[in-house]
Amino acid sequence: xxxxxxxxxxxxxxxxxxxxxxxxxxxxxxxxxxxxxxxxxxxxxxxxxxxxxxxxxxxxxxxxxxxxxxxxxxxxxxxxxxxxxxxxxxxxxxxxxxxxxxxxxxxxxxxxxxxxxxxxxxxxxxxxxxxxxxxxxxxxxxxxxxxxxxxxxxxxxxxxxxxxxxxxxxxxxxxxxxxxxxxxxxxxxxxxxxxxxxxxxxxxxxxxxxxxxxxxxxxxxxxxxxxxxxxxxxxxxxxxxxxxxxxxxxxxxxxxxxxxxxxxxxxxxxxxxxxxxxxxxxxxxxxxxxxxxxxxxxxxxxxxxxxxxxxxxxxxxxxxxxxxxxxxxxxxxxxxxxxxxxxxxxxxxxxxxxxxxxxxxxxxxxxxxxxxxxxxxxxxxxxxxxxxxxxxxxxxxxxxxxx
Amino acid sequence: xxxxxxxxxxxxxxxxxxxxxxxxxxxxxxxxxxxxxxxxxxxxxxxxxxxxxxxxxxxxxxxxxxxxxxxxxxxxxxxxxxxxxxxxxxxxxxxxxxxxxxxxxxxxxxxxxxxxxxxxxxxxxxxxxxxxxxxxxxxxxxxxxxxxxxxxxxxxxxxxxxxxxxxxxxxxxxxxxxxxxxxxxxxxxxxxxxxxxxxxxxxxxxxxxxxxxxxxxxxxxxxxxxxxxxxxxxxxxxxxxxxxxxxxxxxxxxxxxxxxxxxxxxxxxxxxxxxxxxxxxxxxxxxxxxxxxxxxxxxxxxxxxxxxxxxxxxxxxxxxxxxxxxxxxxxxxxxxxxxxxxxxxxxxxxxxxxxxxxxxxxxxxxxxxxxxxxxxxxxxxx
Numbered sequence: 088x089x090x091x092x093x094x095x096x097x098x099x100x101x102x103x104x105x106x107x108x109x110x111x112x113x114x115x116x117x118x119x120x121x122x123x124x125x126x127x128x129x130x131x132x133x134x135x136x137x138x139x140x141x142x143x144x145x146x147x148x149x150x151x152x153x154x155x156x157x158x159x160x161x162x163x164x165x166x167x168x169x170x171x172x173x174x175x176x177x178x179x180x181x182x183x184x185x186x187x188x189x190x191x192x193x194x195x196x197x198x199x200x201x202x203x204x205x206x207x208x209x210x211x212x213x214x215x216x217x218x219x220x221x222x223x224x225x226x227x228x229x230x231x232x233x234x235x236x237x238x239x240x241x242x243x244x245x246x247x248x249x250x251x252x253x254x255x256x257x258x259x260x261x262x263x264x265x266x267x268x269x270x271x272x273x274x275x276x277x278x279x280x281x282x283x284x285x286x287x288x289x290x291x292x293x294x295x296x297x298x299x300x301x302x303x304x305x306x307x308x309x310x311x312x313x314x315x316x317x318x319x320x321x322x323x324x325x326x327x328x329x330x331x332x333x334x335x336x337x338x339x340x341x342x343x344x345x346x347x348x349x350x351x352x353x354x355x356x357x358x359x360x361x362x363x364x365x366x367x368x369x370x371x372x373x374x375x376x377x378x379x380x381x382x383x384x385x386x387x388x389x390x391x392x393x394x395x396x397x398x399x400x401x402x403x404x405x406x407x408x409x410x411x412x413x414x415x416x417x418x419x420x421x422x423x424x425x426x427x428x429x430x431x432x433x434x435x436x437x438x439x440x441x442x443x444x445x446x447x448x449x450x451x452x453x454x455x456x457x458x459x460x461x462x463x464x465x466x467x468x469x470x471x472x473x474x475x476x477x478x479x480x481x482x483x484x485x486x487x488x489x490x
Numbered sequence: 491x492x493x494x495x496x497x498x499x500x501x502x503x504x505x506x507x508x509x510x511x512x513x514x515x516x517x518x519x520x521x522x523x524x525x526x527x528x529x530x531x532x533x534x535x536x537x538x539x540x541x542x543x544x545x546x547x548x549x550x551x552x553x554x555x556x557x558x559x560x561x562x563x564x565x566x567x568x569x570x571x572x573x574x575x576x577x578x579x580x581x582x583x584x585x586x587x588x589x590x591x592x593x594x595x596x597x598x599x600x601x602x603x604x605x606x607x608x609x610x611x612x613x614x615x616x617x618x619x620x621x622x623x624x625x626x627x628x629x630x631x632x633x634x635x636x637x638x639x640x641x642x643x644x645x646x647x648x649x650x651x652x653x654x655x656x657x658x659x660x661x662x663x664x665x666x667x668x669x670x671x672x673x674x675x676x677x678x679x680x681x682x683x684x685x686x687x688x689x690x691x692x693x694x695x696x697x698x699x700x701x702x703x704x705x706x707x708x709x710x711x712x713x714x715x716x717x718x719x720x721x722x723x724x725x726x727x728x729x730x731x732x733x734x735x736x737x738x739x740x741x742x743x744x745x746x747x748x749x750x751x752x753x754x755x756x757x758x759x760x761x762x763x764x765x766x767x768x769x770x771x772x773x774x775x776x777x778x779x780x781x782x783x784x785x786x787x788x789x790x791x792x793x794x795x796x797x798x799x800x801x802x803x804x805x806x807x808x809x810x811x812x813x814x815x816x817x818x819x820x821x822x823x824x825x826x827x828x829x830x831x832x833x834x835x836x837x838x839x840x841x842x843x844x845x846x847x848x849x850x851x852x853x854x855x856x857x858x859x860x861x862x863x864x865x866x867x868x869x870x871x872x
Binding site: 368370391392393427429430431432433434435436437 | 647649670672673674675743745748779781822824848850864866867868869870
């Protein structure tokens, strides 16, 4: 059966939210990312700002020189997250198959919903109206038989677009467009294709398979399929993870409790950081110990309150370790898992709300930019063991990464 | 006063009185004492009766048991052993005799004779008694009710020791009690019989107040209050019982700024019905971080709705009758905090005052302006 896939993309999302919350900004070039004079990068620019050549990922400094009259704002991540959740709920009212790509875009597989809500175009139109009425935001929608064409379609006539690619017309739809519109065609591929005289997707589609395969390897085959508008990738709804854990197998068995505790701190940091990425909090912590000879135990305990900070997770891990560890038995593997996950956060009365939050956010930001090992606790220096990744977890796919 | 080395102590009491006294001081006996003598109860003849004392160094309790003193003296014996023995005896006269020579307490009741090895009284820590000049007093029933409305809100984990205590302020003719665990705070005021000046502000362990509640009579009797001049202990005296508690050092957080001064939505509900609704919702909230959502107005336009949702289990929704004012709003709380305050609030009608989903929620008793309870909401994704 022909599928009907929607790609919905909020137009200039962060900038539009700022305008929504402060109507005096309407019609002005709004640039979200930081105040003038800060060293950040542009996270979003209103269409008025884009006319000056301002675009995402550009240093604020450059944006200021391009658009001196612009309104520069640091942004409101929590507000974006709340509005994004509201929009995603509207999407979810049309189909359970919603795959969020970021805060402001998602794929919807509405194949089975056509019976109820009408064809893809009707659903797309209804969706746009509801997002405007209920969230005050403009969303561009592409409707197509697959994700690839839906994505290209939504982007084609932004803002406020509704572009439909009827079944069977995928290749015709793509043919006149530049190859750079295709997934997986970056500047290098574009240059390589230009060497063959290929600049449009249509030209790429008629290039012999063998040529592409010789030049691009297995990637070439994918390119050929995409150029013909073929994309079998399913819409995969995001599911909240049930647990988030890390474990480490030592190269040599360890019986030094101090070293085990230091390892737990390292594991707790990773677990907490992933909890924050997922906007989840843990209600309990599970410790896994494998002794020499493969005897494995798990023990768990609740933490006083749902947390996404490393300290309470580490404290629970250490408490479990001290209760569990048999003296003089060497440990081969140690693991720490956050369980009883929820997406809620208990607010507090007395904590200066953002102090630890700011520190952990900064740490997360450094790690995201420079890698896991870029920043660590003094206690862990020289103690960090090599970690084995990929422990019982689906690949990371947060519904909404922090901007 | 006659003290004979050979005899030590000789006193007669009624079994019922001794059993009750041992029950009262038993709450202060250390179950896992590092000092062996702390597992003991001190028996001492005083004021023509028998004074029982136990302490775990956090609290100490003295309890006077009426009796007939033949010889003055004192001894400590294991509290558990003596309590079990006494409670097994018939309600008759018990003779307690202590022989200093072999440090043994002889317990005689009818045909039953036992002897218990003791530890000398001078190894027992001194537990202060209130003396003749308390600094003020309060009504026992009112203080008991006030403690009931406050003590449960104190923190139970020791990560911030100051929050395991109850802020206690004696100022003029008012006593103010406040307890908080960083997610909620309860504040209650009550009258004192005589003014205190200059004002005294101390932090009393919540556990001590919990013990005080157990031994206080639910009657309109004065309970005397004293704070030692160096502000290291607080003492209460009521009905022939002293309770002494150590205090927690440190600065209690300044809570006044976090108590909302206004609201945008208000609902008045029957407290029992509100509590029952919260309990029902919490059954479904167990697997979802115990979160219940409350809506004032909105879809439940006529009143208040409490809902809980568990992904794999189901949901519950309770529509409650309420008189509502202001804008429709909703908020999510940890159900436990809601149940705690509603089950302890001494009022028939509860008022819920909100200022939006992420602002602190306030619960008060209607026509009860001496109590306020604040619960911090939970931020949910939906």
